[in-house]
Amino acid sequence: MARISFSLCFSSARFVVHSLPQRNTSMKASDIMTKEVVTISGSATVADAVKLLKDKGLRALIVEPRYSGDPYGMISETDIVYKVAAHGHDPKTMHVYQIMTKPCIVLNPDLGVEYVARLFANTRIRRAPVIQGSLLGMVSASDILRKSDFVEKPKQLFIEDRIEVARAEARAVCKEKGDTSPDCAAAWDVLEELQMVASDQRKKQEDSGKSPFEVYCEDNPNAQECRIHDD
């Protein structure tokens, strides 16, 4: 992921060879996932699944694809209690495939933790397998709570989008009410506050070992000196 600056031929502008700029500050799914994952066959009985969950101290099992192209599945404590125990069904005569969730939502290991939380909230799920090529691990709400840095470094999502909206709104208000109106000043205050949050988040980025130039380019990917030229 190294940025290579060419100052050799072009002294006035800096050309960078790289793919799209990436933000690497936040923790990723792979940083907080639980790597101990146990799989079970869809044809196993629910009693087998309960035994595995108890023995391994887990809250969910992954159902591996049956063939290439078949999706991943999952069976959780909740599935068993809601669909078997709640009805007095006999776990020894019911099978995993009857109560599993398949296909289940899967995570890319590079997804930022705050986006994992957002995805969980939007889809009302509490855990998902982390897949890339194969099964790497599992992220649960507990992992987010216990291992991520959302308390120490809350990261507002879509901050750049919000800045853009706030700027447009400020311009509109000032145009309508006048540049010296209190409404206009308040609108710019809102923008300034958002920019401070963004700069604070960026500062943490610098702390993570990025040069100010890299940070600048990430925030201004269209700036002349940040243009990216693939070979």
Place this chain on the structure above:
Amino acid sequence: MMQAKEIMTKDVVTVSGSATVAEAVKLLKDKGLRALIVEPRYEGDPYGMVTETDIVYKVAAHGHDPKKMHVYEIMTKPCIVVNPELGAEYVARLFANTRIRRAPVIQNGLLGVISISDILRKSDFVEKPKSDFDRYCEENPGAREARMYDD
């Protein structure tokens, strides 16, 4: 049938509704718990609960600062509570019907918390699933063959 009080977790920690979410997270981490109970503020005030899921869905998912948000903003109050004598299978049914995963067990005070995990790990639903006859009798208590005769 096993009762809620036989499988509940007695190690319960309470938090005030006015505490910050950051404080709740610390408590959950330190005690290794998944939920905290919010005690009633006065007699007649209901119980509340704040769970890992509340914190992840309502705070982490939006990038809100947990140090600036409070438990009362994200807790569930009133929360569904369970009577200590309720059978484990009915707890499971109640949880399934209301889509919850845990509830405090209350009778003249807080006795414990019962969760999906407690039902799965401590109840006997695998060894002793209810028979069809049991279920038939329960659903048709007036049927002749379901009548119960005490000695």
